[in-house]
Amino acid sequence: DAVLAKAPSHPDALGAKxxxxxxxxxxxxxxxxxxxxxxxxxxxxxxxxxxxxxAAGDATxxxxxxxxxxxxxxxxxxxxxVLGEALVRHGERERGVEYLTRALAVGPRRPAxxxxxxxxxxxxxxxxxxxxCRRQAAALASAR
Numbered sequence: 001d002a003v004l005a006k007a008p009s010h011p012d013a014l015g016a017k018x019x020x021x022x023x024x025x026x027x028x029x030x031x032x033x034x035x036x037x038x039x040x041x042x043x044x045x046x047x048x049x050x051x052x053x054x055a056a057g058d059a060t061x062x063x064x065x066x067x068x069x070x071x072x073x074x075x076x077x078x079x080x081x082v083l084g085e086a087l088v089r090h091g092e093r094e095r096g097v098e099y100l101t102r103a104l105a106v107g108p109r110r111p112a113x114x115x116x117x118x119x120x121x122x123x124x125x126x127x128x129x130x131x132x133c134r135r136q137a138a139a140l141a142s143a144r
Contacts, residue, residue, distance in 0.1 A: 011040045015048055027055045043069035043076050050082045051116070054089065062086035077106040078113040085120030097124050104129070111137040 003013035018033035034049040046069035053062035066083035070076060080103035087096030100120045108114055114137035121130035 009036070009039065011037045011045060015045055018048065018052065022052055022055065027052055031056060038065075038068075041072060043073040043079055046072065047076075047078050047082055050079075050086060054082070054086060054119075059086050059089035059091075063090050075106070077103040077108045078110070078116060080106075081108075081113055081116040081120055085116065085123050088120060088123040093124055096120065097126070100124065100129075104133070108136075109140070111141045114140065 001017070003010055004017060007013065014033045014037035018030040018037060021027070021030035021033065031049075031052055034045065034052045037045040038049055046065045050062045050065035050069065053059075053065060063083065063086035066079055066086050069079035070083060073079065080099045084096045084099030084101075084103060087093075087099060090096075100117060103113070103117055108117070114133045118130045118133035118137065121127075121133060
């Protein structure tokens with residue numbers, strides 16, 4: 001809040017405020033912060049925005065935000081994972097599973113990416129892959 005009081009357009013502070021609100025279950029309040037945080041060229045703010053839209057139940061906006069993240073960084077495994085889940089939730093299961101599978105093949109290095117994959121595979125009704133992804137996330141988290 002102190003940073004935003006001095007620099008209301010600071011993308012990192014906006015993203016942090018959005019993450020804080022989302023972690024408190026206040027996703028709808030977080031959305032405007034995530035939306036404003038996308039004023040950079042980085043893909044991660046769009047991934048955060050897409051995840052917030054998924055949490056808010058808006059698969060269409062989540063799909064669009066994740067696709068924008070991929071435009072900014074083609075092959076980004078986290079963007080592919082979130083796009084995969086958004087597509088599945090949007091009713092495009094086959095296409096969504098393709099993105100999830102592509103992200104899985106990359107072999108992500110961060111627990112958050114593995115957890116996004118697990119969520120996507122859950123949405124696609126693939127508990128075996130979801131369980132595998134959760135195990136990978138836990139292994140990476142415990143190694144840190």
